[in-house]
Amino acid sequence: MAATPRSAQSAGAATPAQNAPAELQLQMRGIVIENVTKSYLDARNITVQALSTIDLEIASGEFVCLIGKSGCGKTTLLNIIAGFVTPSTGRVLVDGERVTRPGQGKGMVFQQFALFPWLTAIGNIDFALKQRNLDKATRQTLAAELIGLIGLKGFEEKYPYQLSGGMQQRVAIARALAIDPKVLLMDEPLGALDELTRDTLQAEILRIWAAHRKTIVFVTHSVTEAVRLADRIVVMSAGPGRISQIIPISIPRPRLRTNAEVVALEEMVQAALG
Amino acid sequence: MAQTIGINMSIRFPPFVQRLFFLAAAAALILALWSAMVAIRFVPENLLPGPAAVMQAGWQEAVSGRLLVSTEISMLRLCSGFAIGAAIGVVLGILMGLAPVVRMALAPIVELLRTIPPLAWIPLAIIWFGIGEASKLFLIALTAFIPIVIATDRGVKQIDPVLMRAARSLDVPSHRMMTGVVLKAAMPDIATGLRLGWTLSFAILVGAEMIAADAGIGHMLMRAMNVGRFDIVILGILFLGVLSIATDAILTFLIARFLLHWHMGSDKEVQ
Ligand SMILES: Nc1ncnc2c1ncn2[C@@H]1O[C@H](COP(=O)(O)OP(=O)(O)O)[C@@H](O)[C@H]1O
Numbered sequence: 001m002a003a004t005p006r007s008a009q010s011a012g013a014a015t016p017a018q019n020a021p022a023e024l025q026l027q028m029r030g031i032v033i034e035n036v037t038k039s040y041l042d043a044r045n046i047t048v049q050a051l052s053t054i055d056l057e058i059a060s061g062e063f064v065c066l067i068g069k070s071g072c073g074k075t076t077l078l079n080i081i082a083g084f085v086t087p088s089t090g091r092v093l094v095d096g097e098r099v100t101r102p103g104q105g106k107g108m109v110f111q112q113f114a115l116f117p118w119l120t121a122i123g124n125i126d127f128a129l130k131q132r133n134l135d136k137a138t139r140q141t142l143a144a145e146l147i148g149l150i151g152l153k154g155f156e157e158k159y160p161y162q163l164s165g166g167m168q169q170r171v172a173i174a175r176a177l178a179i180d181p182k183v184l185l186m187d188e189p190l191g192a193l194d195e196l197t198r199d200t201l202q203a204e205i206l207r208i209w210a211a212h213r214k215t216i217v218f219v220t221h222s223v224t225e226a227v228r229l230a231d232r233i234v235v236m237s238a239g240p241g242r243i244s245q246i247i248p249i250s251i252p253r254p255r256l257r258t259n260a261e262v263v264a265l266e267e268m269v270q271a272a273l274g
Numbered sequence: 275m276a277q278t279i280g281i282n283m284s285i286r287f288p289p290f291v292q293r294l295f296f297l298a299a300a301a302a303l304i305l306a307l308w309s310a311m312v313a314i315r316f317v318p319e320n321l322l323p324g325p326a327a328v329m330q331a332g333w334q335e336a337v338s339g340r341l342l343v344s345t346e347i348s349m350l351r352l353c354s355g356f357a358i359g360a361a362i363g364v365v366l367g368i369l370m371g372l373a374p375v376v377r378m379a380l381a382p383i384v385e386l387l388r389t390i391p392p393l394a395w396i397p398l399a400i401i402w403f404g405i406g407e408a409s410k411l412f413l414i415a416l417t418a419f420i421p422i423v424i425a426t427d428r429g430v431k432q433i434d435p436v437l438m439r440a441a442r443s444l445d446v447p448s449h450r451m452m453t454g455v456v457l458k459a460a461m462p463d464i465a466t467g468l469r470l471g472w473t474l475s476f477a478i479l480v481g482a483e484m485i486a487a488d489a490g491i492g493h494m495l496m497r498a499m500n501v502g503r504f505d506i507v508i509l510g511i512l513f514l515g516v517l518s519i520a521t522d523a524i525l526t527f528l529i530a531r532f533l534l535h536w537h538m539g540s541d542k543e544v545q
Pocket residue numbers: 040041042048049050068069070071072073074075076077241
């Protein structure tokens with residue numbers, strides 16, 4: 001049912017989250033985006049509509065890729081889910097809880113890695129663990145586990161500038177996981193990496209996702225990447241930003257490009273992008 | 275491949291050694307000129323004592339303990355005044371950098387203060403605080419405060435917004451946001467401010483001690499001039515130069531070791 005964008009105007013389109021009593025809403029897991037629009041004021045104080053009505057439901061544990069050309073509002077939508085940007089209308093629920101601010105269990109991974117340069121790899125992870133009221137021994141155990149998960153044993157005490165881009169992004173992913181987030185929001189996380197590293201990290205992200213089953217919203221402009229990773233590809237288009245198509249993928253992973261189905265799907269997504 | 279065939283013949287010393295070499299060369303040159311001036315009686319000998327006379331004066335002042343006492347008094351003033359100015363500068367700089375309202379209120383004041391040469395405050399400092407310690411602390415703190423508040427404000431303004439977002443996504447409580455993120459992220463700029471603040475404070479310390487003090491190195495210099503002990507005057511000048519270089523090196527070391535050890539530029543390790 002979530003495979004097509006719903007129109008908020010049409011009768012009976014009210015989402016389950018709207019109709020359910022309060023206690024039930026709290027139990028509802030995943031992300032619900034309802035009737036969200038966003039207009040910015042540009043430099044000359046003219047209103048620019050970045051997003052027209054967006055309705056989307058993302059199931060708990062689902063891996064969704066947002067794809068679209070530059071400027072179609074992917075970052076805006078992700079930042080609205082993250083709580084960095086307030087929507088002009090509508091609302092976003094994460095596990096039934098309305099998003100009003102960043103944090104609250106919404107893990108972020110940025111294209112620029114955004115590690116704290118004054119902390120070592122393990123320091124960055126521990127910084128996040130410190131928000132969880134854990135005792136030191138538990139924090140140490142969890143940090144060591146996360147370092148193992150991202151395959152950086154032996155690099156714990158390195159500062160970000162001593163790590164390659166791919167390693168830095170691994171640490172950033174571990175840091176986001178350290179808050180035990182409900183969802184993981186990633187804005188072109190592999191966009192700054194070279195082809196080979198990107199390839200490795202795609203596999204790593206799939207492995208981590210399989211291990212933790214976090215809900216992931218992953219922004220990309222690479223068709224190959226989206227087809228390799230996603231349960232569903234949400235195709236966005238500009239003028240104003242909107243969802244133009246939602247493509248569910250049932251091809252089992254790993255999705256190799258030697259598979260004709262994968263190639264056909266890539267062509268289909270490419271066509272949807274226009 | 276070319277690397278294995280060609281042999282690099284030039285011997286390269288580390289930058290630190292190179293600096294030391296040029297410093298020693300400059301010192302030797304000055305010493306030679308100085309000795310020559312004394313030898314040709316460029317000015318009467320009692321007005322320009324030679325290196326030997328100055329060294330003898332230095333020995334006397336050191337053995338008597340007077341030099342040490344003056345140094346202690348001056349350094350204590352400098353360190354406490356600097357600490358006060360730096361603390362206020364960093365706190366206000368962070369507030370300015372984070373809150374536009376605070377910047378609007380403080381920026382014009384800081385802007386005005388920075389245009390006034392610190393020495394110009396000396397008369398007011400004496401009127402307000404007398405010639406005791408308070409007037410020196412006020413002058414040094416004010417002098418250190420200005421470059422530090424400006425550098426801190428600039429550092430906070432330049433923090434990568436993505437870094438702030440990353441911190442906010444981790445639910446960092448606001449006090450940790452200040453001490454654990456903002457202060458650290460602005461530290462490269464703050465460090466620049468601290469070093470500049472120290473140099474300027476050092477200058478105002480000597481100025482203030484020459485005009486309005488009854489102890490300290492500046493005072494020692496002034497008194498020596500009044501009683502015609504030009505060997506001690508020259509000793510004081512040289513000693514201040516050495517002290518300035520030494521304390522600046524210590525401050526630079528402390529910053530690199532404790533405040534910016536994570537910074538790329540401070541990495542001594544060759545990977
Ligand atoms: N803070 C802002 N102020 C004004 N316009 C903005 C702002 N952020 C984004 N926009 C505009 O909204 C549109 C969507 O931007 P964005 O969400 O960054 O797209 P994408 O991530 O898909 O490239 C663009 O036209 C952009 O110029």
